[in-house]
Amino acid sequence: MEHAAWRCATMIDIAMWWRALTTMPRVNTAQWQTLDPVAKWLIACRASVFFMTITAAALGGLLAWRAGQFEWDIWFAVCLGLVFAHATNNLLNDYTDSRRGIDSSNYFRNQYGVHVLEDGLLTLRQFYLYLLITGAIGLLLGAWLVWQRSGLTLDLMLAGVFFVLFYSWPLKHYGLGEPAVLLVWGPLMVGGCFYVVAGHWSWDACWLSLVYALGPTTVLFGKHTDKLEADRNMQVNTLPVILGEERSRLAVVVMLAASYLLCLTLVLAGRYSWTLLLVMLNLPYLLKIVRVFGKAKPGLRPTDYPVEIWPLWFSAHAFSHTRRFTSLFLLGCLADIILY
Numbered sequence: 001m002e003h004a005a006w007r008c009a010t011m012i013d014i015a016m017w018w019r020a021l022t023t024m025p026r027v028n029t030a031q032w033q034t035l036d037p038v039a040k041w042l043i044a045c046r047a048s049v050f051f052m053t054i055t056a057a058a059l060g061g062l063l064a065w066r067a068g069q070f071e072w073d074i075w076f077a078v079c080l081g082l083v084f085a086h087a088t089n090n091l092l093n094d095y096t097d098s099r100r101g102i103d104s105s106n107y108f109r110n111q112y113g114v115h116v117l118e119d120g121l122l123t124l125r126q127f128y129l130y131l132l133i134t135g136a137i138g139l140l141l142g143a144w145l146v147w148q149r150s151g152l153t154l155d156l157m158l159a160g161v162f163f164v165l166f167y168s169w170p171l172k173h174y175g176l177g178e179p180a181v182l183l184v185w186g187p188l189m190v191g192g193c194f195y196v197v198a199g200h201w202s203w204d205a206c207w208l209s210l211v212y213a214l215g216p217t218t219v220l221f222g223k224h225t226d227k228l229e230a231d232r233n234m235q236v237n238t239l240p241v242i243l244g245e246e247r248s249r250l251a252v253v254v255m256l257a258a259s260y261l262l263c264l265t266l267v268l269a270g271r272y273s274w275t276l277l278l279v280m281l282n283l284p285y286l287l288k289i290v291r292v293f294g295k296a297k298p299g300l301r302p303t304d305y306p307v308e309i310w311p312l313w314f315s316a317h318a319f320s321h322t323r324r325f326t327s328l329f330l331l332g333c334l335a336d337i338i339l340y
Contacts, residue, residue, distance in 0.1 A: 011036060012038070013035060013036055016035060016036075016042075017038060017042060020039060020042035020043045020047050020048065021042060021047050021048060021050065021051075022048055023048055023308065024043075024046060024048055024114065024308075025114070026114060027043065027114060027121075029119075029121060032121045040121075041087075041130065041134075043114050044091065044121075044127075044130055045086075045087035045090050045091060045134065049086070049090075050083055050087070051323075052185065052215070052216045052219075052322070053082050053185075053189065054079060054082075054083065055212065056082065056189035056209075056212060056213075057075070057082050057083075057189065057193050059190050059208070059209065059212055059330065059333065060075075060078070060189065060190045060191070060192070060193025060194045060197065060205070060209075061075045061078075061079070061193060062330070062333050063190070063194045063198075063202065063204075063205045063333070064193075064197040064198040065337060066333075066336070066337045067194075067198050067202070069198040069199060069200075070197060071197060074145070074148065074197050075193070075197045077141050077145055077148075078141075078145060078192075078193050078197060080137075080141055081138055081142050082189060084134055084135075084137045084138035084141065085138045085142075085160055085164055087134050087138075088134045088135040088138055088164050089163070089164045089168075091127070091130060091131045091134060092165070092167075092168055093167065093172075094116070094117060095131065095168075096168040096169050097168065098115070098118055135164075138164075139161075142157040142160070142161075143157075145196055149199065151195075152195055153195070153196055156188065156192040156195065156196070159188055159192075160184075160188065160192075163180055163183075163184050163188070167180055173235075173237055175237055175238060175239045175241075175242045177220065177224075177238060177239070178217060178220055178224070178238070178239045179239075181213070181216055181217045181220050182210070182214070182217045184213075185209075185212065185213040185215075185216040185217070186206070186209040186210045186212065186213030187209055187210075189209070190205060190206075190208070190209030190212060191205050191209050204271050207262075207266060207271070208266065211259050211262045211266075211329065212326065212329065214258055214259040214262075215318075215321075215325060215326055216322065217255060218252050218255050218256055218318040218321070218322065219315055219318045219319045221239070221240060221248060221255070222252060222315035222317065222319075223312065223314070223315035224238040224239065224240040224248075225245060225248040225249060225252070225315075226297065226311065226312055226313050226314050226315050228240050228244075228245055228248070239251075245296065246296075249293045249294070250293075252293050252314065252318060253290055253293050253294075256286060256289065256290070256318075256321065259279070259325065260280065260283070260286070263276045263277060263279050263329070263332075264277065272333075272336055273335075273336045273339065273340050275339065276329075276332040276333070276336060278328045278329075278331055278335070279325055279329050279332060282321075282324050282325050282328055285321060285324055286321065286325075289317050289318070289320075289321045292314070292317045293317070297313045297314060298313070
């Protein structure tokens with residue numbers, strides 16, 4: 001019987017891997033015990049947001065390919081390193097907020113996904129092991145890339161370590177979390193990936209990276225707007241707390257519009273081809289999202305709104321827009337490479 005239970009507890013669940021990579025599955029203690037180690041790690045790290053980091057690495061790689069200086073092994077190490085850095089940051093974010101008492105008492109964070117510490121799914125010792133292994137893999141990959149490339153690679157790695165360690169506190173608590181995301185998912189991730197893979201810096205890549213980085217920034221801005229009151233009560237002064245809900249909603253609309261306008265500007269300036277304008281196919285959906293951000297968040301979940309997503313509202317809509325926009329954006333970048 002014990003042997004059968006052990007087999008059940010260690011059975012690989014590919015379906016759960018996919019769920020963890022695409023949603024934030026909610027599991028209880030009994031369900032958690034049956035999951036394999038990879039599924040547990042994916043859930044603990046909130047892997048559903050990894051697509052934004054992988055996309056940043058993909059964009060940096062595409063730009064290096066465009067420059068005729070692409071190397072698969074270097075790019076793969078960069079991509080994997082960024083994913084493990086992101087995972088480390090997510091774990092540290094949950095740990096920091098839990099230790100500071102922010103994520104207790106059914107705080108907003110606990111309502112939309114599993115919090116392995118607050119839900120008692122991992123002991124502190126087990127959590128430290130997750131954090132140590134995840135962070136160590138990211139550092140080892142970074143060290144290998146520094147050894148392979150030298151130059152600015154060490155500076156880029158140290159900048160990444162800074163944001164991983166200090167995003168949760170103090171940056172997020174003093175209105176600097178949102179600007180940090182714009183910098184990290186733009187010039188640092190995309191521009192840095194291009195530098196490490198291609199071997200030289202490119203300001204064109206940095207400007208293009210801002211188009212992409214506006215997407216993750218709107219998602220984070222939306223999430224912090226969703227939980228504005230909860231953060232204010234906990235004295236977590238995110239930028240939406242500082243600006244207030246109405247101005248925060250307007251700020252997201254401005255950033256969404258800026259992503260399209262920046263694409264148009266780069267094309268008109270001759271830096272990239274017309275294929276970048278494929279993102280304009282998403283304009284009808286943009287108008288829908290603008291209408292969402294034009295109103296306050298509903299007090300109660302609309303009957304046709306997915307239960308598993310609520311109470312996320314602005315962030316969920318920004319996330320949906322980012323997925324659609326990014327798909328067209330990457331397609332436009334790829335077409336630019338193939339056709340020109």
